[in-house]
Amino acid sequence: MPSDDLPMTTRDLLRVIADYAAVVAANRTYLIELDAAIGDADHGENLDRGMKAALDRLAEADPGTPADVLQTVATALISKVGGAAGPLYGTAFLRAATSVRGRGELGAADLVGALRAGLGGVVARGKAEVGDKTMVDAWDPAVQAAEQVVTAGGSTREALTAAADAAEEGMRATIPMIARKGRASYLGERSAGHQDPGATSSALLFRVFADVADHSS
Amino acid sequence: MPSDDLPMTTRDLLRVIADYAAVVAANRTYLIELDAAIGDADHGENLDRGMKAALDRLAEADPGTPADVLQTVATALISKVGGAAGPLYGTAFLRAATSVRGRGELGAADLVGALRAGLGGVVARGKAEVGDKTMVDAWDPAVQAAEQVVTAGGSTREALTAAADAAEEGMRATIPMIARKGRASYLGERSAGHQDPGATSSALLFRVFADVADHSS
């Protein structure tokens, strides 16, 4: 394990959630506009409502482990977001929580395992594949990139940075795609030329993870 | 009777109606816009529909006397215009017809008598006074002006020209008025600053009378 590789603590994870809530709030209008182009103009509103609820519940629940944090966020998203994004993000957090149950803090392998589990949750619920122009197009390359870094002996920080870079690339790659899942699929060929809102909010999430790892290391 | 004073024949009167129908059609949008400002945006449409119907009925009826022409126009307006303008103009034409019943052609005195009767019809139906910001503000000074010319021994042409001038002045005088009758009255003080559509269409009518008298003399 490289010298700069500190494990991610419950506090770190709370910081990720707090920062992501702030990032979503700051990008609320942007995400609404992306969704207006190929959807129904609510993705930013939905996630913003959900992340605010997540913060409220975390403040109440005072979770003791990373799994508790992830589980609290999951239930907040499931019961407050609605739409497609609520169950999808919610299941991702839920599965991630389950994958790290019992751990006091998360090493690099725990983290990529949690991300893989989260992706598994998104796919199990939404049945989308890479190329369908959904959040999977951000998640799938991100998880793969993180796994590669860790397999090659890289640090958490390096893994999460690689994930964030890959997620952003995947997000941009959705622009020319023709949507086959979610609301944008109703547009058929007219969905091409627009960036997927869910892939965008996912890339923002991976970037927050990377930034927090960067600062806590 | 001055040398240039030919009586108005049935043909002349048919020409008045045909010309007025053309003038209304040309001013349809203008009258709609005046009505949009202080009413309900239909005066031009209403009169245009009515004058087209009048032309159709005249073509069918082939009237033999001035009274027949006026009566045919009256019933066309009453049964096709609706709104406030239909009964008001209709009654004006009806009373004018009655006042010249039996005449083969109309001298200056007949004409001013017909105009006076027409004004009486408008007032009987609508109960408006001068200053209420209605068509009466065009009709009343027009009829007075024509009567003065005839009393002073003037010609039909002079009488009708004076009427047209007075009607236009009366029309412009409606601009600052606060409406007390018709739809514009709902606006109260906000009706000031707008020219009354019915006074405008009335002024157009008097001008057509004057022009036809001018050409036929």
Place this chain on the structure above:
Amino acid sequence: MKKIINDPANVVAEALTGLAAAHGDLVSVHLDPDYVVSVDAPRRGKVGVVSGGGSGHEPLHAGFVGYGMLDAACPGPVFTSPTPDPILAATKAVDGGAGVLHIVKNYTGDVLNFETAAELAAAEGVGVEAVVIDDDVAVRDSLYTAGRRGVGGTVLAEKIVGAAAQRGDDLAAVAALCRRVNDNVASMGMALDSCTVPHAGKPTFELGPDEMEIGIGIHGEPGRERVPLEPANAIVERLLAPIVEDMPFESGDRTLLFVNGMGGTPLMELYVAYAHAEKVLAQRGIAVERRLVGNYITSLEMPGMSITLLRLDEEMIELWDAPVHTPALRWGR
């Protein structure tokens, strides 16, 4: 102008054709002159109830023809009162020997044309009584003006009076009831934007992006004042205050509260307004015992609403609750 129409000149006739096709069990439609008559009319011994006015306020009036409400409606061109011809024809078509009531909204054109038709009907031996509805408190009333406009109260009058005619009340009683409804009802409307009259092709008026028009008429006539846009609750209070003051409505009054959409307002917004209106009235001790929420007297696609409040008595409640079966209002059968 963006509308689902073919030709502005035919829009009324085509809409009536659609009404007849969709509701042939209730109404039949006559074109040129245009009027809509209940399939049950005329009924021997029953007072005929006829209303009408310019089109563009649908479902008013044609949507209220049927059992327990109007026997006939005379739709004029858009926003233009009908001529006497269709009114006369409709009046004759519904006369069952007990006379006919004309419910007329107070607009110069409507009053004049209905008056003429009533005279012609009388000349043909049909007894007509006319009641003019003038419930719009946005307009200053005086002997020297055209008076108040007829707006939302018309819908309530047509329902209540229609029920009285249906149960067999005579013409004098039906007319007296109609006057009683008119004496106890007050309304006020507002708009967020203009409607567009098909034959005009563009909006009747322009409002800034943060303005609203208070006291708007149902023909898009400009209203009492133009003010900055406000939250729903403040708008409701702005409409209710002159209504309550005018009558005045007082603590202990039993009322029917009618929140009406002008045509382009989502139902969601009408319910937001309704919630606050009922609350404000409750604070004043005014009991809402019956209610109506929806688009019943509209101005084409105008975004906006009106509030109407009717002071009820026992008889009005009974008649309001009585069965009605028309294209736009139906209960009890």
Place this chain on the structure above:
Amino acid sequence: MKKIINDPANVVAEALTGLAAAHGDLVSVHLDPDYVVSVDAPRRGKVGVVSGGGSGHEPLHAGFVGYGMLDAACPGPVFTSPTPDPILAATKAVDGGAGVLHIVKNYTGDVLNFETAAELAAAEGVGVEAVVIDDDVAVRDSLYTAGRRGVGGTVLAEKIVGAAAQRGDDLAAVAALCRRVNDNVASMGMALDSCTVPHAGKPTFELGPDEMEIGIGIHGEPGRERVPLEPANAIVERLLAPIVEDMPFESGDRTLLFVNGMGGTPLMELYVAYAHAEKVLAQRGIAVERRLVGNYITSLEMPGMSITLLRLDEEMIELWDAPVHTPALRWGR
């Protein structure tokens, strides 16, 4: 943005409060989680019928709660499907021991949230069957896409299925009937302009002054194509052609024709469209035996309409005609 609202964040709760105030005889409203339940529910031995989805489509679904239609509705935020919480709460509230039917419009969010709620309900011992409505022929269907959207057919399914539950059919029968309705219904919509989502504050899309959007979704999702504005009759033909072709509807079919306003379309225009739609169908030998014209599944204030055609059988006709008493649809009582 011009709307009669207080705060975009509270618009759904405030509208529901108004609905409860105006129709307390029919429904009661629970807030947080938000759901609307019939005052008669639960009824011992009766299958509960629950639907829901994003708000902004009023009167769908909450306006259809009452006798003979829905037992409960779960309105999500504007255009956003509800979460499992209110769906679960509503499902439990209407369970009379005979199980509950979920009528779900086919949108990823709706399907996922209803699925989760059904699992949770099952875990608590309430049997749930779900039927997904996907009648929008504007959308290409395939195994590899999210499939067709649920639109106007939902209203017809809720009425017909609600009547079956009311007469006592069991859960399997009610679900099978709902699938049969869905298999026999097809819809297509269009818009003249966008709606404005309250939390977004500006129109979802922009159309040129002479453009219209064909195949629009009820959330203002862009449609199949953007084309120049056409007369009403041409628009009707453009919507009907894919509907008739898709099913296909054939000469001799007995149908229910539903012309639906998107919220900002005057009734007059809907009747103009209805007149031509019935004529076009008649030319193809397709008989219209029942009809519905009005604003029943809307997109806030969007100007536009949709056409829905349902192939009827004897049982569906009987159930359509059966009494219904809800805030927005009422007959027979």
